[in-house]
Amino acid sequence: MIKAEHISKSYVSAGHAPVKALDDVSFSVSDGELFGLIGPDGSGKTTMFRILVTLILADKGVASVNGMDVVKDYEKIRNSVGYMPGRFSVYQDLTVNENINFFASLFGVDKEESMPLIEDIYGSLRPFGNRLAGALSGGMKQKLALCCALIHKPDVLFLDEPTTGVDPVSRKEFWQMLRNLRSNGITIMVSTPYMDEADMCDKIALMQKGMILALDTTENLISQMGNQVWGVSGNNMYKLLCDVRSYRGTLRCYPFGNSHHVFFNSQEPDISDFGNYLWGCGNENVKIERLEPCIEDCYLYITDGRRI
């Protein structure tokens, strides 16, 4: 169980205005949940993690992990959580096995006891047991870091952007591992800038500018959005974007891959009028289709397409 209440944190550097990394953030994660913090770079995800794993202190607010306060009980928290920072941070000049043994001995645990838990992940590392960690591939490094974070059988696992810089196949594999871990009863909090990974979480928090914009399951978030998403494409995409935005019935429109995603003001928009309008503006080959909204639509909708 992770709980954060009204957490604020600013970074102060001399000669600059303080940067607000977290602004009155509250959320809670139930036991055994896979919770995702989704947001672009600079939205405050890492700061949230660092507060929860007792590396930095919040300016305001209280937070607890499994009922232990992050300020008062930080020593207990360090014994019972696993943390994998955003950067690959096991010792590159030690071998795979040496790293695992080292972290096991830091926590004073027997590596064999944790084996059932990490077997799944360690299995693919085993052939490289005597290889220096620095010589592993990106995906393998990530697995090693996860093994090291799990070696003491933590109750709560914090993973800060574990899939950034990892190839798509390894990313999929990694998320599968996380879901397996969750079924072992471990509470997992994970952050990612990839929207498509949001579906793999039980619950997500969409973050921007140090604030949580929305917090729910992906299905709920999408259904709460209410509006339907339409995809529009044509020959001159930039002109099309401007024209769609100038249409009176348009609520929001963003470029999205090879089509523009459009939200209308009404639930039942007059698509033929919309089509005529675009054709009247001189757009050619205009294709309009109804789309199944995804979490990325949801994010763009909520943030109105602005990054910062």
Place this chain on the structure above:
Amino acid sequence: MVIKYLLEKEFKQFFRSPILPKIVFAYPLLVLLIFPWVTNFNVEDMKVSVVDKDMSEVSRRFIRKVDNSKYFQLYNVRNNYGEALKDIEKGNADVILELPRGFGNDLETSGNPEALVAVNSVNEIKGSLGTGYLSAMLNGFVSGNAKGYGMNMYNPCKDYKLYMIPAIMVMILIILCGFIPALNIVNEKETGTMEQINVTPVSRFSFILAKLIPFWIMGLVSLTIGILISVLVYGMVPQGSFLTIYLGAMLFVFLVSGIGLVISNKASTMPQALFMMFFVVMIFVLMSGLFTPVSSMPLWARCFSYLVPPRYLIDIMRSVYIRGSGIADNSFNFSMLFLFTVLINIWAVLSYRKRT
């Protein structure tokens, strides 16, 4: 004990590093085999251009004497000062010695002849030593057979190496025990492994201790290598006891590793740490009396040098090596070292925070 595992890891990393184990052996070897020869302030074979206006038997005798000394070498005898000056301008000569008309006469009548000595003082040390040597020679020449007895206490041959080598050993300790562990810690910070360690129950104290212990050992190993080299290559055996040397060295090792810790706490990247070290090393080298004696510094610098800790160990090393002093003779140096060790390590502890 968790420190055991930390130490195991540190030693593994140490011996796996491509340069660190080599530094421990190569550094004292290189430094002690090369530095004592280059940091040599003895001046020999200065070239003299002579203007002999006296042309007497006496003046010729004096010129021969100058030429025969190991400090000077006769370059040429010129007719006038202008020609001799050209020799200096062209860089062929370092010193002009002008013996005025009546030089020999003066010597015989008043016993107080005068000579002009002009020295190229671009190199100040060469300049002042040249003047000094020549005047001394003239005085000796004047007093004729009456010999003055000078005695060089403790360092009879005025060998500069005897003065430099104990001080160079101190440099080795500064680098090995102060700076390398500091860089090592900053490296862990930079690669993010520090953060990983910080979320484990490992206490900061054991983490740092495990970082320092290997380098304390390596520092003393290096010092021992240095002492062996100075015995084997230079035949230098300390007049005093090894106990004094090692006691001072150990105290100093704690001190410099404290300085290293302060730097590693302040710096968040390797370049930052390196620049802070350059800054500190410059002060240490120039203000501690390593090259130029503290006693020849201006008053303010002499006062400042009391704040430069290597000064004390250099003092101890030199006095043990050259004069055979013991711990009691160095009680001031030892207590100052101890004081700085305590102060700097308190600073190191205060400047560290496991959480910000």
